[in-house]
Amino acid sequence: MVKWGGVDKLPRGTTVIDVGCGIGGSSRILAKEYGFNVTGITISPQQVQRAQELTPEGVDAKFKVDDALALSFPDNSFDVVWSIEAGPHMPDKAKYAQEMIRVLKPGGILVVADWNQRDDRQKQLNFWEKPVMRQLLEQWSHPAFSSIEGFSELIAETGLVEGEVTTADWTQETLPSWFDSIWQGVIKPQGMIRSGLSGVIKSLREVPTLLLMRLAFGNGLCRFGMFRAVKTNSVSKSADNMETEVVKV
Numbered sequence: 001m002v003k004w005g006g007v008d009k010l011p012r013g014t015t016v017i018d019v020g021c022g023i024g025g026s027s028r029i030l031a032k033e034y035g036f037n038v039t040g041i042t043i044s045p046q047q048v049q050r051a052q053e054l055t056p057e058g059v060d061a062k063f064k065v066d067d068a069l070a071l072s073f074p075d076n077s078f079d080v081v082w083s084i085e086a087g088p089h090m091p092d093k094a095k096y097a098q099e100m101i102r103v104l105k106p107g108g109i110l111v112v113a114d115w116n117q118r119d120d121r122q123k124q125l126n127f128w129e130k131p132v133m134r135q136l137l138e139q140w141s142h143p144a145f146s147s148i149e150g151f152s153e154l155i156a157e158t159g160l161v162e163g164e165v166t167t168a169d170w171t172q173e174t175l176p177s178w179f180d181s182i183w184q185g186v187i188k189p190q191g192m193i194r195s196g197l198s199g200v201i202k203s204l205r206e207v208p209t210l211l212l213m214r215l216a217f218g219n220g221l222c223r224f225g226m227f228r229a230v231k232t233n234s235v236s237k238s239a240d241n242m243e244t245e246v247v248k249v
């Protein structure tokens with residue numbers, strides 16, 4: 001994803017926001033291996049706490065509770081906006097796209113990896129796909145999945161993107177991860193055991209959902225989508241007094 005997004009060519013000290021950072025895995029990799037200055041945000045205070053515990057002294061990754069749909073950062077704050085598998089949680093996908101582009105600096109790179117459903121404007125979900133989709137959304141509290149086509153349109157519709165939004169379908173490449181997620185729980189059970197009986201029950205409950213995800217991704221109902229966009233250098237600066245001025249950067 002770093003290479004695909006062209007982020008690997010950026011210098012040390014590049015500022016990155018990791019939107020929906022979980023417990024900070026990507027943020028730490030970007031900080032440690034690329035020397036970036038990373039801010040991870042998530043809606044969950046528990047994830048922020050765990051991310052901080054897992055981040056060693058000297059790694060330039062900090063974490064903050066924040067809402068991806070109302071980011072607390074000013075416009076044009078980061079060189080890179082990075083987000084992995086957070087989109088399905090967003091009830092307002094247009095706002096999610098707008099907020100990520102808003103905090104990106106002119107010329108900055110947005111790179112997103114996400115679960116999507118097939119574009120049902122092209123082919124409606126059929127009799128078995130509808131209940132599977134309902135179950136997937138319910139199990140992990142997702143309001144909805146976008147399609148690759150639909151979300152790239154929402155990014156373009158911000159009106160702040162240079163040229164085309166680039167997309168790719170990485171379904172085949174990511175397919176092994178579903179069985180692997182179950183296998184990792186078998187060979188490394190320490191985490192779930194440490195959380196006691198409720199942790200074990202919660203983890204076991206994940207297994208049917210992971211299998212359904214594998215079914216959905218393996219049969220064309222879901223698609224793993226990659227998105228890349230560059231923010232235009234001609235930005236329209238909305239002042240607090242609502243006056244709008246076009247600024248050439």
Ligand SMILES: C[S@@+](CC[C@H](N)C(=O)[O-])C[C@H]1O[C@@H](n2cnc3c(N)ncnc32)[C@H](O)[C@@H]1O
Binds near residue numbers: 025
């Ligand atoms: C499936 S996890 C992905 C975590 C991480 N990016 C990773 O790849 O491991 C989804 C993340 O989105 C976060 N999230 C959900 N809704 C959010 C919101 N409105 N604002 C910020 N983060 C949100 C969750 O707390 C979680 O960290």
